[in-house]
Amino acid sequence: MSDSLALSLSGVSKSFDKTAILKGINLDVRKGEFISLLGPSGCGKTTTLNLIAGFSKPDAGDILISGRRVNDMPSHHRHLGMVFQGHALFPHMNCFDNVAFGLRMRKAADSEIRSRVGEALELVRLSGMEKRFPRELSGGQQQRVGLARALAVKPEILLLDEPLSNLDAKLRKAMQSELRAIHTKIRTTMVYVTHDQEEALTLSNRIAVMNDGRLEQLDTPEGIYLQPRTRFVADFIGSSNFLRGTVIECRPGSVVAKLETGENAIVRTDKNLPAGSEIQLGVRSDRILVLSADAPISQGALSGKVLDRVFAGSQFQILVEVASGQRISVHLNEAPSANVVPGASVRLEIAPSNWMILQ
Amino acid sequence: MKISVTSIFAFIIYAIIIAPVLMVVGASFTETRFIAFPPQGFTLDWYWRALNDRALMGGLWLSVTIALTAVGISTVLGTMAAIYLARPKAFGGAVLSSFFLAPLNVPAVMTAFALLLAFTRWGLINWYGLVAAHVVLTLPYVVRSVLVSLAGLDSSIQRAAGILGASPLRVFWHVTLPLIRPGVVAGAIFSFLISFNNVPVSVFISSPGSAPLPVVLFNRMQWLAEPSVAAAATIAIVATISTMLILERRFSFYQSMFR
Known part of the structure; x- marks a missing residue:
């Protein structure tokens, strides 16, 4: 089992000036995996990356790279690669020398350096740019040199610290698909820090959602999106609405819950929740149907009043106030019927499988 | 080329800084036995003296x-x-x-x-x-x-x-x-x-x-305020x-x- 692990963090904690930044992180990364550390700023994702890189030491817990404990191993012995937020290229060296730096530090032979640098630059589609200096390159090209420089040494793990956040939206998209293609091709284990949920969803094999120094959930992008474990995850990734409820009936495969709006909802779940237990429910904004108030009544619908209707390009966004006074945001891919306008009474229908039980 | 007020100021300041230096250089060529400015006559003797001092x-x-x-x-x-x-x-x-x-x-x-x-x-x-x-x-x-x-x-x-x-x-x-x-x-x-x-x-x-x-x-x-200085x-x-x-x-x- 541990042979297939590229990286393993167990109980890793770190404080700065008596403020706990990481509160016991456990994380196993398999060889060849692309894993994202996703969370808001200050959640500890960059600190985690810096600990893996060896820029600082954990106060408690162990970091294992390929099964070896590296807590006390300095950065330059860890055999890692890293791509930085600002490209961090060596401004006094041309592309070739930048990419060759790691190989030279490893005292590789000249012929090997030449072929490895060539390969790396070809991988990022920058062949022919060897003589250019970083300042002569565009932002996207600089970041690709940064990637080539990190990959040229064939690192055990490639660490990426928000590498695309300084690029404009279009370039970022292009670089995302390029990064995906490169990962598919070379299968290097990658640990990617980002606060951009879309980036994490599109790039990763698995996502580690972090919040306030803890790992909230570690799952595949689908798992994170469709079965968030906590309210934080449901809220941070995608747009969600939250309602409290009390279980009133337990059926095989589902429960009936009385919502704080006074209405009942059928919630699909494999969990065995006794009647009377309080639960936190959530529903994705794009998993709600809006029906006019005179549609035939079905079980598990919420009635409410439309507050706002916005056209946001790829979708329509409707804001509905329900009986408890909460505002439910609904995202529709197609235009709602013309009578869904501010002031109108509507019913919101939520399928049992679209309710999420959160912690 | 337009002469602005700032460039006149800059010129004056340069002149103030450089003038004493030019005076020293000028005085080194004088033929008198003491430092004089403007120099009287022209000689390189003081350089010879200085180099042999x-x-x-x-x-x-x-x-x-x-x-x-x-x-x-x-x-x-x-x-x-x-x-x-x-x-x-x-x-x-x-x-x-x-x-x-x-x-x-x-x-x-x-x-x-x-x-x-x-x-x-x-x-x-x-x-x-x-x-x-x-x-x-x-x-x-x-x-x-x-x-x-x-x-x-x-x-x-x-x-x-x-x-x-x-x-x-x-x-x-x-x-x-x-x-x-x-x-x-x-x-x-x-x-x-x-x-x-x-x-x-x-x-x-x-x-x-x-x-x-x-x-x-x-x-x-x-x-000894000699021009060799x-x-x-x-x-x-x-x-x-x-x-x-x-x-x-x-x-x-x-x-x-x-x-």
């Missing part, structure tokens, strides 16, 4: 050796100090940096007096004492300008080098040093000028008979200006400083 040439040689040695020492020490002080968690950083910059804020005569008291007791009123005193004087300039260079340095560049397998020493040699070189060179050049032109400290520390050039000139001016000063000025021009060509020194 053992005290003057000895002073020049002493100045050069002291300046080069002191600059070498303070460049190395000052760069090391600045690198330590630039660390975010430098122990006693604030205290140490004001310590290193103190000679900038204390009148040179005070520093000189303090050094005289200490060096007399330690028997250092000689070449070594002069070098040590000049290191004290010039260190702040190196620390200052290297600190400025380091402040403009993206720390992730050094981290990048480290994670690519470079030990801290090799990170310094291959990445940090090339990137702060303009600051190091600027500090070294300033130090050279400060040391080469220093009078107050050198006056206290030097023993009669072995004094650096500015002290010799200073004494001569008091007792102006000639020696001119030689020193020409040497300084040509050094600056060569360095400017070689390192684009002013550009790198005021970028």
